[in-house]
Amino acid sequence: xxxxxxxxxxxxxxxxxxxxxxxxxxxxxxxxxxxxxxxxxxxxxxxxxxxxxxxxxxxxxxxxxxxxxxxxxxxxxxxxxxxxxxxxxxxxxxxxxxxxxxxxxxxxxxxxxxxxxxxxxxxxxxxxxxxxxxxxxxxxxxxxxxxxxxxxxxxxxxxxxxxxxxxxxxxxxxxxxxxxxxxxxxxxxxxxxxxxxxxxxxxxxxxxxxxxxxxxxxxxxxxxxxx
Ligand SMILES: C[S@@+](CC[C@H](N)C(=O)[O-])C[C@H]1O[C@@H](n2cnc3c(N)ncnc32)[C@H](O)[C@@H]1O
Numbered sequence: 001x002x003x004x005x006x007x008x009x010x011x012x013x014x015x016x017x018x019x020x021x022x023x024x025x026x027x028x029x030x031x032x033x034x035x036x037x038x039x040x041x042x043x044x045x046x047x048x049x050x051x052x053x054x055x056x057x058x059x060x061x062x063x064x065x066x067x068x069x070x071x072x073x074x075x076x077x078x079x080x081x082x083x084x085x086x087x088x089x090x091x092x093x094x095x096x097x098x099x100x101x102x103x104x105x106x107x108x109x110x111x112x113x114x115x116x117x118x119x120x121x122x123x124x125x126x127x128x129x130x131x132x133x134x135x136x137x138x139x140x141x142x143x144x145x146x147x148x149x150x151x152x153x154x155x156x157x158x159x160x161x162x163x164x165x166x167x168x169x170x171x172x173x174x175x176x177x178x179x180x181x182x183x184x185x186x187x188x189x190x191x192x193x194x195x196x197x198x199x200x201x202x203x204x205x206x207x208x209x210x211x212x213x214x215x216x217x218x219x220x221x222x223x224x225x226x227x
Contacts, residue, residue, distance in 0.1 A: 028184075032066045032158075035186075039217045043067070044074045046182050046222075047155055051080050053180040055152030060142055060169055060187075061160035062086035063115055065126040065135075071157075072132045076164060085150055087138045090123060092116035100164045101197060111194045112162070141165075143146045147172035154178050159186040163197030170205045170223075180227040188213070188221035 004016070033040060047057065057075075064066050068086050077079070092115040093140035101107040120139045127135045138145070142165045153176045158169055165187060173183050187198035202221035206213050214222045 017183075033070065035067060038215065039220060040067070042216055042220060043071060043157060043184065045081060046184055047071060047074060050155040050180060050182050053154035053182075054178040055154040055176070055181060056083040056085055058085045058087065058150055058153060058156040058173070058177055059149070060087045060148075060158045060173070061165075062088045062123065062137070064118060065123045067157065067159075068123075068135060069126065069130050069132065072127075072135060073130070075134075075143075076132075081134065084135045084152065085138060086123065086135050086142055087142060087145065087147075088120075089141055090118045090120040090137075090139050090162070091209065092118070094143065094165075096143065097162045097164045097197060099217065101162055105197055105200075107127070107194065117134055134184060142169050144178070148176050150176060152176055152178050154181045156183045158183055161187055161195050161198055163201050166198050166201035167204070170201065174205075174209075174223065174225070177223075177225045179225055181225050185221035185222040185223070187219050189217050189219040192219075 018024060028058065035043065038111070059068055059071070065086070068084070072084060075084075093112045098109060098112045102109055119138055123137050124193050127137075142160060147169055153173060156173050156177075158166060158173065160166060160169065170183070170185070177183060185198060185202045187195035188202045190197070190199045199221070203213050205223070216222055
């Protein structure tokens with residue numbers, strides 16, 4: 001029920017009941033993002049900086065859409081209208097990516113149980129609930145999906161966490177990156193016990209391109225294609 005039309009005393013009673021409920025965290029505001037505020041601001045700056053670059057925006061690894069909503073609300077507010085593709089398995093990590101982390105990178109399988117509780121339908125519903133219509137979700141394992149089919153890219157947030165899918169994606173994304181475009185790779189933090197594969201894949205890519213790594217806000221690896 002809409003609290004604005006509820007009797008204030010009843011509304012307060014309902015809220016107090018929710019406060020004492022084990023489900024309290026679902027009723028009261030909580031920070032919903034996988035990025036810190038400075039990191040989100042930086043991602044908005046990237047979208048701003050690439051607004052005149054040709055091509056679409058992609059978020060590769062979008063989980064439940066919290067960053068997707070934030071970035072699309074930024075685009076709405078700033079009058080930036082580009083197609084936005086959101087790609088995910090919508091069921092967490094794939095077995096082969098985890099196998100590489102375990103067999104070649106010294107990790108344990110239990111580190112990678114996250115992000116399974118998800119559905120494309122829920123993601124699409126979240127976009128609709130937030131009146132976002134430009135996002136097209138694609139359910140795919142990026143190892144199997146040809147990212148060059150997106151044709152031309154102005155900005156991409158690559159956020160699939162593990163070495164194998166990032167290594168594979170970077171070549172394809174860079175191939176379709178427009179002059180003046182940017183890719184940001186999340187989790188470029190060599191000290192992180194789970195996600196240091198992102199850092200390795202990013203640094204290998206930069207080395208192949210004869211470029212120095214450029215990491216913002218502790219973990220956002222930046223790749224630019226000069227205009
Ligand atoms: C850290 S979450 C993304 C968070 C999201 N960008 C945000 O900020 O809200 C990582 C996502 O990558 C997805 N993912 C991991 N490996 C993948 C793969 N091989 N193909 C597609 N998606 C993958 C997972 O399902 C998970 O939803």
